[in-house]
Structure formats: structure tokens, C-alpha cells
Amino acid sequence: MRQLSLKGRTFPADLNHAGTVFGGWAMAKMDKAASIQIEEVIKCPAVTVSVSNFSFLKPIHNGDVFMVYTKVDRIGNTSIDIAVELIVRSKEDLTEYKVTQGVFSFVAVDKKGKPIQVRSVLREYVDPYIKEMLELK
Secondary structure, eight states, rough: OOEEEEEEOOGGGGTTTTSOHHHHHHHHOOOOOOHHHHTTBBBEEEEEEEEEEEEESSSOTTTOOEEEEEEEEEEESSEEEEEEEEEEEOOTTTTTTEEEEEEEEEEEEEETTTTTTTTBBBOSSSHHHHHHHHHHH
């Protein structure tokens, strides 16, 4: 199920020389939002191991409000994929539009940084959608 995981506003320090937000800034916000989603699923650390299907569709400008939506896309043995969309509400006319999207892959790790089975670290209450994903495996 898609959920709002992070929301904020852009400021001048977030902008590049062209007056739009740095791509890395957007990617960092998306990674942070995906990590928040991960924390709701498992009770151990997880590390970002890859990003795929990442594309920039439109620019983000100073003062725009951004909203990052996340959804558990896939659960593997030690990994979880989170689909992430960054939506912007323009300060000029309050229209909302998608500016970027991607899939962030995380691996659950123990205290030594070694991969561990996702099923062994699931939170006690897990969204029924996620339980269904695990049962289909």
C-alpha cells in the first residue's frame, strides 16, 4: 500500500546553478523515505544496495513542497524493494506533479553488517499486504 513517508519544502541551499534542485538532493530524500518504510516492516538495520528504474521527469524549484510516497514492491530472502515516487506541489499554482521515481533495494543486516533473513526480523504487526506478499513466495 502506497504511503506518504516524507514531506518538506525546498530552499535556496538545495538548488543548483540553474535554479532547480540537485538530482542528488532528490535521490537522498527518496532514500530517506524508503528507509522509513523499511523500519515499519523489519526491526533491524537495513542498507541500501541499489537503485533501479530511476528517472527524472520534471524539475523541482525553490519553495516547492515535496512529498515522497513509498510502497513495498518486493520481499526477497534478505532484501526488500521499495518503489518510491517524489511528487511536488508547485508554490506558483499549487498543482501537483511527479518529478522522479525509482526502486530502492535494501538488505536486512545484523549488528556485524551481514545479511539476514527478512522473515526472521519482521515486526509483530505487518501490513496485511506485506503478509500476503510473503505467503505468495
